Each structure stands twice: as structure tokens, then as C-alpha cells.
Amino acid sequence: MLEKQFYDQMFAHSFNIPVTVEYWDHTQKTYGEGTPSITVHMKKAIPVRDLLKNASLALGEAYMRGDVDVTGGGQFPLQQVITAAYESAGSFMRNKKLMRFIPKQSHTEKKSKQDIQAHYDLGNDFYKLWLDDTMTYSCAYFDDWDQDLTSAQQNKVDHILRKLDPQPGRRFLDIGCGWGTLMLTAAKRYHLDVTGITLSQEQYDFVNQRIKDLGLQDHARVLLEDYRELTDGPYDYITSVGMFEHVGKENLPLYFKDVTKLLADGGSALIHGITRQQGGATNAWLNKYIFPGGYIPGLSENIDNIINAGLQISDLEPLRRHYQHTVERWDENFNAHRNTIQQKFGYEFTRMWDLYLQAAGASFESGNIDVIQYLVTKAPSGTGLPLTRDYIYA
Numbered sequence: 410m411l412e413k414q415f416y417d418q419m420f421a422h423s424f425n426i427p428v429t430v431e432y433w434d435h436t437q438k439t440y441g442e443g444t445p446s447i448t449v450h451m452k453k454a455i456p457v458r459d460l461l462k463n464a465s466l467a468l469g470e471a472y473m474r475g476d477v478d479v480t481g482g483g484q485f486p487l488q489q490v491i492t493a494a495y496e497s498a499g500s501f502m503r504n505k506k507l508m509r510f511i512p513k514q515s516h517t518e519k520k521s522k523q524d525i526q527a528h529y530d531l532g533n534d535f536y537k538l539w540l541d542d543t544m545t546y547s548c549a550y551f552d553d554w555d556q557d558l559t560s561a562q563q564n565k566v567d568h569i570l571r572k573l574d575p576q577p578g579r580r581f582l583d584i585g586c587g588w589g590t591l592m593l594t595a596a597k598r599y600h601l602d603v604t605g606i607t608l609s610q611e612q613y614d615f616v617n618q619r620i621k622d623l624g625l626q627d628h629a630r631v632l633l634e635d636y637r638e639l640t641d642g643p644y645d646y647i648t649s650v651g652m653f654e655h656v657g658k659e660n661l662p663l664y665f666k667d668v669t670k671l672l673a674d675g676g677s678a679l680i681h682g683i684t685r686q687q688g689g690a691t692n693a694w695l696n697k698y699i700f701p702g703g704y705i706p707g708l709s710e711n712i713d714n715i716i717n718a719g720l721q722i723s724d725l726e727p728l729r730r731h732y733q734h735t736v737e738r739w740d741e742n743f744n745a746h747r748n749t750i751q752q753k754f755g756y757e758f759t760r761m762w763d764l765y766l767q768a769a770g771a772s773f774e775s776g777n778i779d780v781i782q783y784l785v786t787k788a789p790s791g792t793g794l795p796l797t798r799d800y801i802y803a
Contacts (some may be wrong), residue, residue, distance in 0.1 A: 415460070423493075423494050424493040426441055426489070428440050430449045431448055433452055433453055449477065452477065463693045465502065488740075488774065492770075538750065545566070545590050547587070548681070549564065549565050549734070569681065570594065570595055571800065573646045575595070575599045575646055582639075586606060588612055593625065596629040602628055606631070637663070642672070642673070646676060647671060649678070651681065654682055662717060665718035668680070668718065669787060674787055675792055679783070684781045685706070690704075699761075724784035725783060732769075736767075736769045737770050740767055740770065
């Protein structure tokens with residue numbers, strides 16, 4: 410009885426759309442005004458002590474086990490419920506009393522390598538099932554919302570490289586190169602001398618093979634190395650996509666200082682990463698199950714670190730809507746192969762990744778997080794770049 414009262418209080422101000430909650434005793438209650446299309450099924454009671462410790466972690470784990478489910482509401486019911494919770498000022502997602510446990514993090518070089526491999530070394534075959542043909546695991550850039558994901562990811566790569574206005578034959582570094590599409594496009598299409606670095610063995614092997622397949626051995630190389638250990642600069646251009654989210658709050662100043670150290674005087678860097686406009690944050694469930702050591706920095710935090718590192722901002726572009734659409738496409742692909750993934754990785758893993766993708770979609774949809782491209786120069790802003798932004802779209 411006390412548990413039901415606690416849940417009732419927790420859900421009372423948690424949604425800005427009507428949501429029906431069906432409790433473990435088959436009683437139902439609707440929260441919010443209007444006719445609900447979504448039902449949250451609480452099949453088992455989650456102990457109140459777990460919710461008080463960290464509601465996001467407790468509910469996420471309950472969903473993974475199947476003790477909580479969400480039905481109705483169209484294609485992305487989880488995303489709709491989480492978006493509604495993020496958009497409600499009185500929601501449990503915003504209640505600091507329900508976020509008492511925040512996991513401690515370490516970002517030593519050894520721990521960073523372990524964290525990256527825990528996520529990215531699940532196997533290239535796993536990621537091939539739901540990423541696009543370019544194997545790009547970051548925000549796409551859509552010409553329109555009906556564009557196919559492969560074209561939108563190639564758009565993103567070209568959009569980044571055009572912003573740098575790269576001149577053939579110059580040195581280019583990609584920090585956190587993933588499966589290599591950006592760095593290899595820089596070598597093949599923009600005729601740059603390219604280095605990519607990663608901490609993932611799976612990605613390293615994959616990129617090495619692509620370099621051989623494309624005949625780019627004289628123009629591209631990949632290193633299995635921590636960016637903090639790289640000493641062979643300077644580079645005329647640097648890119649880093651989806652990287653600074655992994656370095657940790659305490660290492661962000663050093664990350665931007667390392668970019669400065671590796672960048673040639675007058676050079677430009679394009680840093681692309683998930684950023685909160687409201688201020689930096691961690692999430693206990695994501696930290697435990699998806700991105701160990703993950704930290705989403707705030708916009709003002711990044712700008713301060715960029716300036717303190719001796720860089721100047723030449724351009725800033727938020728791409729929140731593009732990332733929402735990207736993760737929705739990923740989740741569609743993921744669920745198209747759900748049976749295959751569940752057979753290999755199991756029931757809880759499959760529900761965990763579906764929750765991760767829909768929760769990410771909700772975070773972008775609600776504006777809880779954004780993704781921003783920072784074009785910076787190791788010189789006064791705009792040095793070496795055309796006078797207007799027209800060149801980016803030419």
C-alpha cells in the first residue's frame with residue numbers, strides 16, 4: 410500500500426501527456442489530462458529504496474528485466490513517455506531527491522581504454538545490423554527527413570570537412586576515428602595526409618582493412634592509441650566526433666589543450682559532440698550499462714575550456730533535430746533485426762539497447778541534450794577561412 414502511494418506521488422506530475430499506469434495488482438490510474446494512448450505496465454513493484462537511490466537506474470533495470478513495459482503510442486512509445494517526463498518540470502526525471510546515487514568515474518588511460526572497448530568492441534557484426542553502410546555511429550546531417558541514412562551520414566562527413574576548407578596535401582588528424590568513414594573521405598576525396606586514432610581493437614582492425622581495400626596506404630594510417638600519447642603533431646586540421654563525451658569532466662580542459670598542442674598555428678579543428686545547453690550531467694543507468702565513464706558537458710563549460718586552451722571559436726552549429734532523427738532510424742534498424750540480436754546477446758541486452766536508443770531520442774526531442782559542432786582555430790577566429798559561410802554549402 411505504501412509503495413502504491415509512493416508511485417502515485419512520483420507519477421502525479423511526471424508527464425505532460427496523458428499516460429495510464431497499470432500496476433502489478435492490475436489496478437490502473439491515468440496521469441495527465443486527456444485520453445491516454447500510452448500505457449506503462451508496472452508488472453512488479455520496484456522497491457522504494459531503489460527508486461530513492463536513483464529512479465533512472467532503478468526503472469531502467471526494471472525495464473531490462475521486463476518488470477516494466479510500455480505499450481501503445483505508435484512506433485516509439487518509450488521515447489514518447491521519456492520525452493513527456495523530460496518536458497515536465499515536476500517529473501521524477503528532474504527530481505534531485507531521486508538521483509542521490511551518482512556513480513564515481515575514473516578516466517585514466519587504462520580505464521578509458523576499458524570503457525571504450527566495453528561499448529565499441531561488442532563486435533563489428535552487431536553494429537553492422539543497425540548502422541548504415543558507412544558504419545557511422547554519430548549524428549547524421551539530413552537534407553530532408555525522408556533522406557536515407559547512408560546519404561545523410563555522408564552529408565555529415567562532407568559538412569564537417571567543408572567547414573575546415575581543407576587544402577590538398579596537408580596533415581589531418583581524426584581523434585576517435587570510429588570505423589573510419591570521415592578520415593578515409595578526407596584522404597580519398599579531399600587528398601589529405603590522414604591519421605586516425607581509436608582505442609577500440611575492433612575499429613582499428615576494420616579501418617586498417619579499409620585502408621588496404623581502398624589503396625590508401627600512402628595517405629592514411631590508423632593508430633590504436635590514446636590521444637594523450639600522440640606526439641607527432643602538428644596537424645593542419647583536426648576533427649573529433651563523438652569523442653569528448655568519453656573523456657570525463659575532469660579531463661575536458663586537458664582534452665582541449667591537447668587539441669591545441671596537436672594543431673598547427675593557424676590551423677582549424679572541428680569538434681562535434683553531445684552537449685547540454687543546461688549544464689553538464691551524468692546518468693547512472695547509461696554509465697552502468699551503455700557508456701561507462703560518460704559525461705555530457707554543458708555548452709558554457711565547453712566554450713570556457715576552448716578559450717582557456719588558447720583556441721578561438723569560428724563557428725557554432727547545433728544539430729539536435731538531426732540527432733533525434735538519426736537515433737530514431739537506428740532504433741528502426743535495430744528492431745528490424747531484434748530477433749537476431751536477442752538470439753546472440755539475450756533478452757535483457759536487447760531491451761537495454763532498445764531503451765538506450767529510444768531514451769536518446771527522447772533526450773534530443775525534449776532538448777535535454779543537444780549536439781553541437783564547434784569550429785575552432787589556433788589563431789584569431791576565422792583565420793585561414795573564407796570571409797562568409799557560403800563556402801560550407803557550395
